[in-house]
Structure formats: structure tokens, C-alpha cells
Amino acid sequence: MSGEKRLSGWKSMSIGGMILEPGNFVKRPTGDWRIFRPIINHDKCIRCLICWIACPEPAINIMDKPYRTATGKEWKFSLEVDYNFCKGCGLCVEECPVKAIDFVEEVK
């Protein structure tokens, strides 16, 4: 009852739990639900975008970042996980055809 952050009371809340501001989830990171963290191996990744399609959140973003792999292959873009919203469901890990995503337990 005596939390540090004071939440608004019934008088100032929207009635019936309606959310009057669309798309407001960007203000409410939900990544702290995660137990396992997907980590993309940019050297192994073949940029097929299957993980990008599979992610239900979606928390995998196509980033305008060129990348040169260890073997010298040039990619014009990279894929990155937005850990503010990734809930660690592991679908990307499961779907990746080249096993380029590691699934690592979160350690505090």
C-alpha cells in the first residue's frame, strides 16, 4: 500500500479499464518477464527474416546497420532483439534455420 511510486486513483482512471491512448505499450516495457534471452549470432545469421516474421511481439527489428562477418561476407543490414519487449518465448530460436540464435538464461 505504501509503494514508492504513487499510482493514480479511481477518480482519474479511465472508466471500465478502457485504454484511450492507442499504441501506448511503447511506454510500458514488458521485457522483464523474460527468463531466457535470445542472442543473435550476426556471423551465423543469413538475414532470412524468419525470426522477424515469427516474433509475436514483434521485438525483432531490422536495423540499418551494415555488418562484415568473420569470413568476410558483407551484409547491408542486421537484426536486433529489442529486449525492452522480448518476453523470451523462444519462437525465434526454434524457427531459425541456421541455429544462429542462442537462448541464454537471464542471470541477475
Next chain:
Amino acid sequence: MDIWERIPLTSNYAAAYAAKDADIDVVAAYPITPQTPVVEKVAEFIANGELNAEMIHVESEHSALSACIGASATGARTFTATSSQGLELMHEMLYIASGMRLPIVMAIAARALSAPINIWCDYSDMFATRDSSWITMIASTAQEVYDSIIQAYKVAENPEVLLPSMVVYDGFIMSHTYEPVNVAKDRAPILEYIPKNYSRPRLDPDNPITFGAIADPNWYYEFKYQQVIAMKNAYEVLSKADEEFGKRFGRSYGFVETYRIDDAETAIVTYGGLYGTVREVVDILREKGAKVGGIKIRVFRPFPHKELVDSVKNVKHLIVLDRAISFGGALEGPMAMEILTTLRLRSIDVDLYNYIVGIGQRSVTELDIINIYYHASKLIEKGVRLTESIYWGVRE
């Protein structure tokens, strides 16, 4: 100016006429005895062009109320009707309608609950919705059904309320018997009383919002408290709506109706169609010199504590006739329990004698009520206070 046309209607048809005259936009319902004629009549109004509304055919009452919830969320004026098992099947959705603050209006022809199956009248179905946060009115005449449904929209759609509302009346005893009813020749004066208003929060592609999101333990409690306040507001709003209805149309009902109560020592309290019989019995007993009056509870939620206290201020004994059973309850008549709680909380020491009658539409005749009165009178003479309900007429 006479805006009324007097025609014979059953309470079911009176409910359908009220929906038509309220110019509803959407109706979704599923047939169940004894409610079915309500929506059959509404379908007829739509088919012959008297009502421009969408009728959604669904596969169950759960779906019927779900469809109404979706429709109401878009801002449409929405109506449905059901009875008994249908209301039970809607039960989950009742809470969603009220939790999402949707002013749906529903007519209920009260009917007993299975098992064993019984299609006839009692109020078990209505009392099972007690805590669903629906405004609940119980009508005693077909006219009152018509008027209450119109008032129900006035209250439900009030921005200080925004709660769904049900209007309940006896299955068969009222739903299938004809009475003369004044219905509007033209719906314009009705719509002046309940103008359509789409300003409440609603699903609108140009201004998207979310309905029915999750509220975690940090938030859920406050949303429920908003409903508590909305129901408290409904008390005042309904009182004013009834008063305005009276001024405009010449009929008003109050929350509690009384009959020959001023010098009564004993009052017979009931609700629904049985109140008509109670008034007859009061006249008969008065002729024999008994100081008796009648009280009708018209509004069940919000419970009319002020009006009830006023109506019993000179009364010493109450005989409460209940048409439902709260099995294993502190008192097994659900309305008696509300009345007793209201009075005891205010230290009003009226003896209350609770009789269970009319279960599954077991006949309740004038003679039954006269005998109940004499039965209670004997207990009163002996100074016996009851701690249990009496099951009148049950065979051993």
C-alpha cells in the same frame, strides 16, 4: 396533446414496443420460453420497417450478450431479452457488460431454474444476477415494463452511470397475459426523453481505443470501485429519470410502491406481478378490519434503502413474500434478506416474517396470502420471532 395509443399487450410485447420506441440500433437474442415473443415482436418491427435496427442471429445466449457487448461498445443502443437458463448462460457476460460499462438494456421474463426443468415463473434467475452490477428493476404491470425499459436507457446511458440495466417481470403470469398499455403513437416524444448520444467512449476507427484490457492487482480494485460509485450514482439518476418521466408522460413509479400503508401495522411486501394480488388482499383484509398495507420493491439494484425505510416508518411487522430461494442463506428469501439488512443496519426494529411462495409458479392465490397474513398474525400475537423462512404450501 395525447401521444399515447391504448392497446392490449402482454408484458413481452410491451418490452418489444419499448425497444422499438427507444429506437434501438442492435438486438441480439436467442429464443427461450417465456421470453421468446419479445424478440419475435422486435423481429417483426424490423421486418415491416417500423424499426431500423440490426438483428443479430446467434447460437446461444452467451453469444447473444457477447454480440450485444460488441455492438454497445461501438456506441449503438442495444437491447436483448432472455429468461432462466438463458440468463444463466449469459452469466459470465453479465459481468463483462457491466465491467466494460456498456449501457445494454435487457428484458427478463423471470422463470425458475433447472433441474428439474420448469418453464414457469419464479425469480431465481434474477436473484442469481444479484452481484453482476446491473441496474435491476422489477415491473408489476405491462405498462410498467414498457415505461421501465425506456427509463432504463435513460439511466444506463447517463455518463455518471454507464451500467447495463435489466427490467424483470413474471414469466407467463405477466409475459403471456394481455393488459391495456399506453404506447407512444410516435417515438419522437420518447426520444426527446432519451435522446441518442454517441459521446461515451466507444470503438471508432477514427479514434481508436481499447476495451477489455487486463487490469493487474495494482488496478483492478479501482475499476471495481468505479462500478460501486456508478451504482450509487444510479440511485439519484434513476430517481430523477422517474420524476422526469412522470412530468413528461404522467406516469412514475418510485423505487418502492406502497398501498394503504399510512395506518398499517403490518405490511405485506413483495415484487413483480404478485403485488397486484397483494393489493387485492389488502382490500379484503381491510374490510375485515385488519390494519394492513402493501409494499412493492420496484428497484432491486441499487437497493432502495431510503424509500424502504420511509415506507415502513409506521409499520411494526413485515410479511415478505419471496419467489426465490437462497439455499442455506441466513434467511432463505433473497429479498427478505436485503430488507432485513437494510432495516437492522439502521436499527429499525420491525418484525420480519419471510414466506417462500410461488416457486416454479406454484399458484399464489388471494386465499394463500390471506392465510399467510393470519398465520403471521398468530406468530405476532404470541410474540414469536422467526429465524427462518417459512415454506408456504409445501407438501410433506
